[in-house]
Amino acid sequence: MTPVKKREAYTVSKVRVATTSLAGCFGCHMSFLDMDERIVGLLEHVEFSRSPINDIKHCEPCDIGLIEGALCNADNVHVLKEFRENCKIVIAVGACAINGGVPAMRNHFTLQECLEEAFLDEIGVDNPHIPNDVEIPLLLSKVHPIHEVVKVDYYLPGCPPSADAFLKILTDLLEGKEPSLPKEMLHYD
Amino acid sequence: MEQNRANLRRVAVDPVTRVEGHGKITLLLDDANHVREARFHIVEFRGFEKFIQGRPYWEVPYFVQRLCGICPVSHHLAAAKAVDQLVGVDELTPTATKLRKLLHFGQTMQSHALHFFHLSSPDLLFGFGSNLEHRNIVGVIEDYPDLALKGVRLRKYGQQVIEVISGKRVHGAATVPGGVNKGLTIAERDRLLGDINDVLAWSQDAVDLNEKIHTEHPENHGFGRLNSNYLSMVGGKGELELYHGGLRASRPDGSKIFDQFDYRGYYNIIREEVRSWSYMKFPYLTELGRDDGWYRVGPLARINSCDFISTPMAESARQRFKAFGNGGYVHDTLAYHWARMIEVLHSAEAIRDLLLDPEILGSDLVVKGEKREEGIGVIEAPRGTLFHHYKVNEDGTIKKANLIVSTTSNNQAMNESVRSVANEYLDGNEITEGLLNHLEVAIRAYDPCLSCATHALGKMPLEVELISADGETVDHIEKASSGAIKRTV
Amino acid sequence: MNKTIKIDGVEIPFKEGQTIMDAALAADIYIPHLCHKPGLSPHGSCKLCTVDVNGRAASSCTMPAAEGQEIENDTPALNEVRKTITQMLFIEGNHLCPSCEKTGDCTLQAIGYHLGMLDGHFPQFYPRREVDASHPTLVLDRDRCIMCELCVRASRECDGKNVFAISGRGTKRHLIVNSPTGRLADSDIELDDLAAHICPVGAILIKDHGYEVPIGRRTFDLHSVAETDLDEVILTKARHHDEGDDSGEKEGGVYGV
Numbered sequence A: 001m002t003p004v005k006k007r008e009a010y011t012v013s014k015v016r017v018a019t020t021s022l023a024g025c026f027g028c029h030m031s032f033l034d035m036d037e038r039i040v041g042l043l044e045h046v047e048f049s050r051s052p053i054n055d056i057k058h059c060e061p062c063d064i065g066l067i068e069g070a071l072c073n074a075d076n077v078h079v080l081k082e083f084r085e086n087c088k089i090v091i092a093v094g095a096c097a098i099n100g101g102v103p104a105m106r107n108h109f110t111l112q113e114c115l116e117e118a119f120l121d122e123i124g125v126d127n128p129h130i131p132n133d134v135e136i137p138l139l140l141s142k143v144h145p146i147h148e149v150v151k152v153d154y155y156l157p158g159c160p161p162s163a164d165a166f167l168k169i170l171t172d173l174l175e176g177k178e179p180s181l182p183k184e185m186l187h188y189d
Numbered sequence B: 001m002e003q004n005r006a007n008l009r010r011v012a013v014d015p016v017t018r019v020e021g022h023g024k025i026t027l028l029l030d031d032a033n034h035v036r037e038a039r040f041h042i043v044e045f046r047g048f049e050k051f052i053q054g055r056p057y058w059e060v061p062y063f064v065q066r067l068c069g070i071c072p073v074s075h076h077l078a079a080a081k082a083v084d085q086l087v088g089v090d091e092l093t094p095t096a097t098k099l100r101k102l103l104h105f106g107q108t109m110q111s112h113a114l115h116f117f118h119l120s121s122p123d124l125l126f127g128f129g130s131n132l133e134h135r136n137i138v139g140v141i142e143d144y145p146d147l148a149l150k151g152v153r154l155r156k157y158g159q160q161v162i163e164v165i166s167g168k169r170v171h172g173a174a175t176v177p178g179g180v181n182k183g184l185t186i187a188e189r190d191r192l193l194g195d196i197n198d199v200l201a202w203s204q205d206a207v208d209l210n211e212k213i214h215t216e217h218p219e220n221h222g223f224g225r226l227n228s229n230y231l232s233m234v235g236g237k238g239e240l241e242l243y244h245g246g247l248r249a250s251r252p253d254g255s256k257i258f259d260q261f262d263y264r265g266y267y268n269i270i271r272e273e274v275r276s277w278s279y280m281k282f283p284y285l286t287e288l289g290r291d292d293g294w295y296r297v298g299p300l301a302r303i304n305s306c307d308f309i310s311t312p313m314a315e316s317a318r319q320r321f322k323a324f325g326n327g328g329y330v331h332d333t334l335a336y337h338w339a340r341m342i343e344v345l346h347s348a349e350a351i352r353d354l355l356l357d358p359e360i361l362g363s364d365l366v367v368k369g370e371k372r373e374e375g376i377g378v379i380e381a382p383r384g385t386l387f388h389h390y391k392v393n394e395d396g397t398i399k400k401a402n403l404i405v406s407t408t409s410n411n412q413a414m415n416e417s418v419r420s421v422a423n424e425y426l427d428g429n430e431i432t433e434g435l436l437n438h439l440e441v442a443i444r445a446y447d448p449c450l451s452c453a454t455h456a457l458g459k460m461p462l463e464v465e466l467i468s469a470d471g472e473t474v475d476h477i478e479k480a481s482s483g484a485i486k487r488t489v
Numbered sequence C: 001m002n003k004t005i006k007i008d009g010v011e012i013p014f015k016e017g018q019t020i021m022d023a024a025l026a027a028d029i030y031i032p033h034l035c036h037k038p039g040l041s042p043h044g045s046c047k048l049c050t051v052d053v054n055g056r057a058a059s060s061c062t063m064p065a066a067e068g069q070e071i072e073n074d075t076p077a078l079n080e081v082r083k084t085i086t087q088m089l090f091i092e093g094n095h096l097c098p099s100c101e102k103t104g105d106c107t108l109q110a111i112g113y114h115l116g117m118l119d120g121h122f123p124q125f126y127p128r129r130e131v132d133a134s135h136p137t138l139v140l141d142r143d144r145c146i147m148c149e150l151c152v153r154a155s156r157e158c159d160g161k162n163v164f165a166i167s168g169r170g171t172k173r174h175l176i177v178n179s180p181t182g183r184l185a186d187s188d189i190e191l192d193d194l195a196a197h198i199c200p201v202g203a204i205l206i207k208d209h210g211y212e213v214p215i216g217r218r219t220f221d222l223h224s225v226a227e228t229d230l231d232e233v234i235l236t237k238a239r240h241h242d243e244g245d246d247s248g249e250k251e252g253g254v255y256g257v
Helices: A027-033 A038-042 A074-086 A094-099 A102-108 A111-119 A163-174 B002-007 B057-067 B072-086 B094-126 B137-143 B145-166 B186-194 B196-215 B263-268 B299-305 B312-324 B335-356 B411-426 B433-445 C020-026 C076-092 C107-114 C150-158 C230-239
Strands: A015-021 A046-048 A062-068 A071-073 A087-093 A139-144 A154-156 B009-013 B023-029 B035-042 B229-234 B246-250 B256-261 B270-273 B282-285 B374-381 B384-392 B398-404 B462-467 B473-479 B485-488 C003-007 C010-014 C050-053 C056-059 C070-072 C138-141 C164-167 C174-177 C204-206
Touching (some): A015 A074, A015 A163, A038 A163, A038 B145, A074 A139, A087 A163, B057 B072, B057 B384, B057 B398, B072 B374, B094 B433, B229 B299, C076 C107, C150 C164
Parallel strands (some): A062 A087, A087 A154, B023 B462
Antiparallel strands (some): B009 B462, C050 C056, C164 C174
């Protein structure tokens, strides 16, 4: 339980990476963590800005922004724009960010129908009404992929992309190369 | 209180971080910084229950696992259990059941390890109000590399079990109606067995560490503590059971509200209240009513409620847990972490036992039956009891779906814990980032999966705003991009 | 003496009456295609098989092979156009691979992989299309239909029926069923028909099945779409998937018409 090493100040040379999940399932973040021990090596070159794995709540100027999830409410759009403004490179990660993914299945219905199903018509619902407090962000009438709202620099498909794919694209960028995904890492599922 | 809301100062913690999903906390404070209201909001909505309608039933386990990338296996299996009923199968082959259990234990291990090591350990190792920039897994890797690596490897092992059974670590493909789509080969089994002794040792270490953290920090015992009801599944003999069993609900003193209840009648015992300020509903036990019927689920509920654990190392850990509670239920919210690690140990033992069971290598994988119109599947997901309920049309498409995800069941409890911590730590004080993190620590103990909870959708935002009694914003605090507190008045 | 054509500089023989596609497949040269299936009359609608023949663009599935043709096929420029066509096919429908039961066995998806497609590029249409689950053993999910008309031709030319057709224009184009009610249940399609198994995407599905082949053993986990004898593999697999065969390949398929 004794700290073995005092934390050194972050060196300026590290590449700053921010990550976020919009309307997604966090599966892409899980897959990112699936690089297991290899994350230790990555941390020699990378430091994290805003990410669900730390307590930084807003995106600050960064080199790379990894964005999981589609856009389904006003807050998602706000966060996405914050990332675009602050990140030199924005990468759309996973099926939802790229084409809406499973959340986009709600586009087959009106938003009203979805809300009524969940909060009015559901089995065992008590006090049925649709939540409407000011604290709740407004929902978009349709779910959209992120490239329809901001410019996206690179795409990393998969549901989720594998840990190897994350590592490949980040390594390419760290080495100053144009990222490319070998065929065996290219999946849409 | 209600009529004064406009006169209070609003504090929001937005987004709540180091949890899986999207949510925020808001506080309303009066002139003297007394907390008048504290709420934990779920701010996303995905609408799964609607858009699954009209889809063929056999697709369901594959849609719904995408509710959540952290515990996709829970949704996959709960839905698969419901689909088994839709095709008229009440009992799988022994091999299929064991393969599904193995998958489930793999995910319980990886999800619990992720939660403790990657998300919550920084609070417990560094302190709730410690340096924000260091208070994360990267900081743990820097200061406690051995511990961090054990955590990373425990999660890795769980993920490897999942990958072997389902072909992928996240969102794999394992189940078919009435069974599973592939058996386990001898080579796969031997590969998993190769690491099991290390995994058992790391799991025991994780239990010991959490026991020590909890027992040696009396100041944490009352933190967000709630004398609540509990709900969980138990096995036929009252043992800890994560895959299949009856429902048991208990009062704070441990007395039973019901026991061995067949979950297919869940709608008779649970109702869900809608409140205007959250997309996550508030379930309660119908028998006790809306005000008193809320309950907690998850590791704390399970370790409290079960009569014993079938594997020896975890049982011995449970007995020490029980001794801490003097034989009664432990209501400390932070004891969730300890209970969670006991389940990691149990998962490790159960994985070993399943791998050593010759039946796990069997090839009889699927059972067929006569179609039915309704199926209800329930399992103990890492975060608690998970209900999936489907009705189908004659043509095999989904007519109606109802999901009560584990985190939803803890909704009231998380709100109660936030209120309790706000009153104890923030009330009357000037609000700092460190104090705000106390609210998040309380939420994190539940390992809320807001991704699931908003099936619906996942996201957990933290922003705190104080509004004075005459309606003026006295203090507005956000965690700024640097991580530092940003205060605007 | 054999007559020959040249594809990407490689000289291959052809027989009178063969299209460029026929000659290429016989010589194990892959020209990307979705709406073509040997044995069915060529359709020329997906345009993926467009090649340069003596400097002019032509659909290789409909263009007769002719002595002296110099053909460009596997070039960066042509593959870029093919990728754009594939992207358009993806965004026009609701192709959500992650939960689709055809994933891993879907030719459209495999073409995307082959061409290195990473995104849809264009705004998503998200059309609202009808699912027809009325039939006892088949489901029609129009979300995934790419209007290749393989089912239309298979039903007419092989099954001796006339179950499917494409109706409407532009974004309103859709697959219709030839029955008094327009529902699949009231048509004369049967589970054993080729039309029930020929769909290259997940639009025509066998009921109560799906996800039976484990990840890692699906068609395109094991093969690249560029393997020219793959049409046969896919069809045999589709038609035998009720027999507990998870190897993905089986002798004696019904393919070949």
